[in-house]
Amino acid sequence: MAGQQERSRGGRRRASHSMESVLAEAVALLDEAGAPALTFRALAQRLGGGVASIYWYVASKDELLDRATDHVMAAALADIEALPHSDDPIDDLRAMALTLFDTIVKRPWLGAYFMRNTDVQGNALRVYERLGEQTLRLDLTARQRFHAVSAVVGVVVGSAVDLGQEPPQEILDGAVNREEFLGRYAAAWRELDSADFPFVHEIIDEFDGHDDIDQFRAALDLTLTGLRLQAEA
Amino acid sequence: MAGQQERSRGGRRRASHSMESVLAEAVALLDEAGAPALTFRALAQRLGGGVASIYWYVASKDELLDRATDHVMAAALADIEALPHSDDPIDDLRAMALTLFDTIVKRPWLGAYFMRNTDVQGNALRVYERLGEQTLRLDLTARQRFHAVSAVVGVVVGSAVDLGQEPPQEILDGAVNREEFLGRYAAAWRELDSADFPFVHEIIDEFDGHDDIDQFRAALDLTLTGLRLQAEA
DNA sequence: ACCTGAACACCGTTCAAGT
DNA sequence: ACCTGAACACCGTTCAAGT
Numbered sequence: 405m406a407g408q409q410e411r412s413r414g415g416r417r418r419a420s421h422s423m424e425s426v427l428a429e430a431v432a433l434l435d436e437a438g439a440p441a442l443t444f445r446a447l448a449q450r451l452g453g454g455v456a457s458i459y460w461y462v463a464s465k466d467e468l469l470d471r472a473t474d475h476v477m478a479a480a481l482a483d484i485e486a487l488p489h490s491d492d493p494i495d496d497l498r499a500m501a502l503t504l505f506d507t508i509v510k511r512p513w514l515g516a517y518f519m520r521n522t523d524v525q526g527n528a529l530r531v532y533e534r535l536g537e538q539t540l541r542l543d544l545t546a547r548q549r550f551h552a553v554s555a556v557v558g559v560v561v562g563s564a565v566d567l568g569q570e571p572p573q574e575i576l577d578g579a580v581n582r583e584e585f586l587g588r589y590a591a592a593w594r595e596l597d598s599a600d601f602p603f604v605h606e607i608i609d610e611f612d613g614h615d616d617i618d619q620f621r622a623a624l625d626l627t628l629t630g631l632r633l634q635a636e637a
Numbered sequence: 638m639a640g641q642q643e644r645s646r647g648g649r650r651r652a653s654h655s656m657e658s659v660l661a662e663a664v665a666l667l668d669e670a671g672a673p674a675l676t677f678r679a680l681a682q683r684l685g686g687g688v689a690s691i692y693w694y695v696a697s698k699d700e701l702l703d704r705a706t707d708h709v710m711a712a713a714l715a716d717i718e719a720l721p722h723s724d725d726p727i728d729d730l731r732a733m734a735l736t737l738f739d740t741i742v743k744r745p746w747l748g749a750y751f752m753r754n755t756d757v758q759g760n761a762l763r764v765y766e767r768l769g770e771q772t773l774r775l776d777l778t779a780r781q782r783f784h785a786v787s788a789v790v791g792v793v794v795g796s797a798v799d800l801g802q803e804p805p806q807e808i809l810d811g812a813v814n815r816e817e818f819l820g821r822y823a824a825a826w827r828e829l830d831s832a833d834f835p836f837v838h839e840i841i842d843e844f845d846g847h848d849d850i851d852q853f854r855a856a857l858d859l860t861l862t863g864l865r866l867q868a869e870a
Numbered sequence: 871a872c873c874t875g876a877a878c879a880c881c882g883t884t885c886a887a888g889t
Numbered sequence: 890a891c892c893t894g895a896a897c898a899c900c901g902t903t904c905a906a907g908t
Binding site: 520521522523529532533535536537539540546547548549550551552553554555558559561562563565566569589592600601602603604606607609610611614618619622623625626627628629630631633634 | 753754755756762765766768769770772773779780781782783784785786787788791792794795796798799802822825833834835836837839840842843844847851852855856858859860861862863864866867
């Protein structure tokens, strides 16, 4: 409970919030049960007040989610700024992207809002800036730099979306773990005719039990080697 | 109106649907006014029947969206399969990815469902297969192939999400066009201290008025050059 | 300045009943 | 086999009123 209660002489209560407590409780709700759990009613209950109060702090649910996202991005930004710098800007870029990935792994609900709307998301803008600064150390045109950072952010967002989708209720319920879930897909794929689906059969064993971070690293590395080549050209 | 009306002797009507008409109308609704416009009530009205009828065809809204997505993927798959083959698998991969991008540009609402849940999305699986088959022509391990296709799909999905987000109501209303919208952001960025945000300032002019397809092409090319290097190693 | 209760206009989903 | 109306249990958002 982040809200405070004021007891006036009549014995009536009046909750008292703050932007900080609203966002902290919103994030807590999202962390505990994902995006569908964040409703104004649930949030108001946690804050110990009425639904309408929240509208004093945010104009809409969209803004609430934007601000909640930026709230957790503060920590990601701090992690990124705490990273040691190497003499290779591309290695630094990779380390930053991995830090971002880590943020999403811990909070899959970020998928839908991550790194968008830098209007409200001041920390996201700063993260964008830090990524971009690494490209300033590379021999590229402004346009290439713009595209490079977009590409890196794209890889991260792509993973964010994937992770945000992943838990199809059964996993959240604990009824099925990730391994079984992947295995079920793999089993369905194995039923496909291998003449019609040679590629699917080629990669079934890789898919079965794969780790998201490997997939992310591989995608990131392809982009970064492409970038390195571009900078050296 | 895709539903048909049967007139029985009492003069009462009874709508008659089909999976095909349900999906066609769902897609029409999505095309006309985006994801929020697709409600069971709106869809039922278009079909000329009751809300509950739709549940005979799909078990949930999620499934409806999955099937609607796969419905439009049929055309994308056909486009991809109609593509001429070159002797360079990476060029073919690029052409396929561009075809996918084109599908999303025409239907930004795809952002949230594109290429996920191949369970229900049979056409998405076939697209995945076609992309993957190009990697079979490259000298790679199964794992590298798996990661390569994931990366390419990731770039496309990343763009899909971006495009799906884009129209912030004002643009849909026609109150503001894309150029003005970008310009407003750019103007806000120009206000930032250039000592604190050197990168943002470096790329403002690139951002202002940029074209999404250039961004997509650039990200795709970085991934594909990375892939080419990997295959040649 | 900040909070409240109650209402409004929606949602997806279910179900017993109809044809 | 397929469709229906009406109900249920929610939503986000607004607003006049309170402190």
